[in-house]
Every structure is written in structure tokens, then in C-alpha cells.
Amino acid sequence: MSRTTIDQLVSSDLAALGREARGRVSALDAMLPDEPVRRDRATLLELANEYADGAASAVWGAISLAFVTSVLVLTVVQDVPSFQGHERWGDSWFFFWLNSMDDSMRPCWLFAFALVCATAGRKLAARRCAALIGASPNPDETARRLAARIAPWSIALRTAGITAFGVYFAVAIAFHTTMLSQPPLWHWLMSDHYMFVFWSQWHVHDVARFRDLCLAWAAIVAASVWVARRRPPVLRGRAVGWSALGVALLAIRAALWLGSPTPAIASGPVPDFHAVRTLVTAIGAIALFVAVASSSLRRSPTEERAPS
């Protein structure tokens, strides 16, 4: 075919496409529902999404909290031979697995486990939400009630879990530098998980550190429940959250900086040097709590939404 013929064919095909495209265009109202209807649908979807996200956050928080709690409990069990469960714990496969040096993928397994649980939780929550909304004569009200019901759990568990996890490792890292001739703790986190668990537990074995951690754990859980119940508006501010995160990072860095090499102190009274570092770490922990609580509150804006 000649160039002219091809050009004519292209033009006629495009004209046919134009005619087809202009045919049977739906009315504007049919393509775009009324403003209130659209807003209601958007709100419904937003609430359903909030419920599923809340469930996933709660699962993440619960697993983080369970991890830190189990480390603290296991430290006690491991150190007290007179404890009833000591023998059973020592012979269990979990103890063997936790302390074996073969499995370098252990942190990945833990993370994968948490990820699978959170994904499954989100899926189940989404399915339940869809079923309840579908069966309800008043879907908006049902969705709003579901979102309001999950919000306190999500806020409390997420805040407590993430903060406890952060504080545990902040304490372990901040007080590690008392050890001479040892690389920083995150070196072990990257290269050898067994050594990481070993050294972090070694620091937790310090009586004062263990006591501080238990106190911090209790305070974090209690404060998280308080935040979930009261939801103070001042914490919702984005500036508050980010500033607190900055303070937390600076404080942990300062605690590290204060930890110049000194002989290890495994027990006994806490000297002044440690007292300063404990104070700085405590400030970091409080700031971290504020940052996480602020983030959790911003993720659950149920109370701010006006009822329909």
C-alpha cells in the first residue's frame, strides 16, 4: 500500500474510533453520584479501612509487647534455678531454639511470624467488617461502632508494644559501651543474632538494669492504657510527635556518648556515672513514648469525625 493509502486508512480508523467514543455517553449524574452519597461511601470505606488497620496495628503491638515481656520473664526463669519451671524451660525446644547458634535467620523468622500474624489479622478484620456492614440496616453506624471499638486496643497495644521494644533495645545499646573490647551491639544485630541476644541479655542481667526495665515496662503499659482511654488532644499534634522522636533519638545518642569505656559492672549499686546515663535514657524513653503515642492517636481519628 502507498503512503497516501495508509494515511487515509489511519484517518478513517481514527474517525471511526471518534464516532464510537462519542456514542452513548452516560449522563453526568449517572457517572457521578450526588455529593452526599459520595461522601457517605467515602466515609464508609474509610471507617472499614480504619478498622482493618487498627486490627493489624494491635497485632503488631501485641507481638512486640509479648516479645519484650517474654525476654524479661525468661531472664528471670533462666537465672533462678529454684523457680518451678526452670527445669522444664531448660529442656524445652524453645529454649534450645532460642539459644542455638545454628539458625542465623532467627530474627527474620520472628519478623516473618509477626508479619504473617498482622496480615492475617487485617484480613480477618476486613472480612468481619464487610460481613457486619453488609448485614446491617445502618452500615455507617455499624462501621463507626466497629472503628470505635478497635481504636482503644489499637492505640494501647501499638503504643505499648513499640515503646517497650524501643526502650528495651535502647537500654541494651546505651549500656553496652561499658564493655571493653566489644563492638557496638548493633554490630551483633547485623552479623550474629546469637551474640546479640547473649549480650543484650547480659546487660539485662545487671540487677539495676533489670529492675529499671521492669519498671519501664509497667509504666509503659499503664501509660498506654491511659492514653488509649483519654486520648489527650495535645498528643495528636504532628509537631509534638516529630519533636518527641527527635528528642528520643538525641537522648539515646547522648546516652551512648556518655558511655565512655569503663570496666563492666554486672551488679552492685549504680554509680553516679550510670545514674546520669540512666536519667538521659529515661528522658529518651519518655520522649519515645510520646512520639509513638502521638503516631498511634493520629492513626485513629475516630473521635474527630463528626457523626452523620
Added chain:
Amino acid sequence: MEPVHARCAAFARGLCRSSADGDDLYQEALLRAFTRLDGLRDEGAFRTWLFRIVVSVHRNHVRRAWVRRWSPFHGDDAAGDGAARADAGYRASDWSPEAAEAARRARQALAMLPAVQREAIAMFEIEGMLVDEIAAVQRVSASAVKSRLARGRERLRAHYEGGRIDDAIPEAVPGDST
């Protein structure tokens, strides 16, 4: 809104592989337009503004389609057959099979073009817009639009000449001098 609605919907349909996809694209553009209506300063430029939104949404779709192409979680959606079936409901009852085939060929050829050339060709050839109007929608100079039109047309020609759709070309084409 009403005078622009039909033309804009037709433009969106011309950009996509099927009229159903075009309507989805146009609906998304309408939603975006409604949420950003406060940002429209010159009401006289409403048509250009709406076309510009359709173009923006179309480019987002193209980007997403590119990502989906590399994703292991999206198989081929058999766009050709599905689109043909979907388009059947959009045609008038007196629509001839030859015309439907011509429209399908045009869609197939347009799909081969880069997004900017496809938009320019659709606005110029399907909507009959002027070069200056297209330039305002695409936020480029008139000469850039002319260049896009020429290159797009050249690619369409090459696509038709390449034999990929020769089988579908009817026997008797008006003005065929070969």
C-alpha cells in the same frame, strides 16, 4: 459542565483500550475535578482545566500499567478480547462490523504510542481541537504539539505498514493506489 462532559468523556474513551476503561478514567478525573474545584481561578478555562485533569489521570494509569507489567501478581488481562466485548454495549444498534473493526484497529495502534503523542492525536483527530488548545492542555508550546502530532502520525503509519494489523485491513480501501 454539561457541554464539556460528552466531549471529555469521548476523549477519555479514545485514550484507552476500551470504552469501559475510558469511562473509568473519566470518572476518576471527575472525582478529582470536584475535589479541586476550588483551585479553578478562571471559569472560562474550565474545559482546558478538565481536559488537563483527564490527561493527568491518564498518565497515572500509564505509569501504573507499566509497574503492573513487571509485577508477578498481575497476569495478562486479555485486553483485546475483553475490550472488544466491553465495547459492544457502547455502540449504537446500527453500528456496522466494519466500523467496529476500524475502531478496534485505531485503538490498537494508538496503544502503541507514548502517552503524550496518544493524547495529542486523540485531541486533534478525535476531538477536533486546535493546536493551541492542545498546547494549553499539555502545557507545552504549539510547536511541541505539532512535533508530537507529526511523530505520532508517523508511528501510526509505521504500525499500519509493519504488517501487525495487515490481516485486518479490508480489501477495498478508498484511494488505494497499490
